[in-house]
Amino acid sequence: MGAHTLLQDCKPPTEEQLANNPFLIKLNDMLEPERLLFVTGDTTIYYGEQIGKTEPTANTIGLALTDKQGDTVGAVFYTPNSKSKPIVIDPTGYGAIVIGEPNKANEMIAFNDLDSGIDVYSYLMGSDKTIIVSPHKTKQCLKKMVQHWSSGSQVIVPMTLDDKGLINLLAGVRAQALVTVAHIVTMLQNDSYEAILADSDTQLINLQDTAYYPEWRDDPQLNEPMIYSDGRFELYHDGLFFVKYNDDDPANITFKFKAFVCSPIEVIAKTRDTSSVHGDGYCSGAMMTAYCIHGQYRYHYCKVMQGNTAVSLPVKA
Structure with a gap:
């Protein structure tokens, strides 16, 4: 038993079997001949945890599901004029x-x-x-x-x-x-x-x-994240975190690790540019001096000098 046997020996539905269902009639007219098939018996699941379970597919209209090679990998079963969901059998x-x-x-x-x-x-x-x-x-x-x-x-x-x-x-x-x-x-x-x-x-x-990075917490970030080394700095209301993700598969990035860095630091600063709008800008703030990494007049990140230590921080300018 397998996908190729799901609709085996089934024949195209008659007008009576389509039961004047507008959706199925429209689908039948649009598809190639013998794509829609009338199913006379129930179907036994042949894969996974539900193997051996019987699905009530008798008197339904079946339609094969295919893969990119054109091979049948499953089927979907519609009950004419019923509000119940179609039965889908597709292990792939x-x-x-x-x-x-x-x-x-x-x-x-x-x-x-x-x-x-x-x-x-x-x-x-x-x-x-x-x-x-x-x-x-x-x-x-x-x-x-x-x-x-x-x-x-x-x-x-x-x-x-x-x-x-x-x-x-x-x-x-x-x-x-x-x-x-x-x-x-x-x-x-x-x-x-x-x-x-x-x-x-x-x-x-x-x-x-x-690239989509999964949300590992419910509340929103206060700034756009900053990519650094093999992770990202992410700022939330309760602190700055360094977060790592498994990104070997760009289509399926998953959360890996987080580390608390410090409480939120919001730098409100005046900015100036001594060379051009594309040069390095300078921010001055109370108790610290910082120079900007990105931007023209609105800066998203600053490298804050605290003593001899440079710390990259998101900034609300």
């Missing part, structure tokens, strides 16, 4: 519903929900775009899918300006984020895909060039 976590030609040369547009995938494909049908959809509806499985498929094709992940968390999640992945002012489906109602890409408000971000 990266299996995708593929809409369009599965050509590696095509641009893959990735989604976390099938409705958006269907709508976008209806606008781009016949183009060199292929839609891939993660059926799990979890961000972690979306990331797995994007990681898997981007190793062989160009993958675009549409999102809006409000999806900063998704950008952080996909940081380091070999894909691009297409950031638009409105949902991509809404944008396509009025503009072509090419026009959306050319819009001045659209951002195309190379996710591989970004």
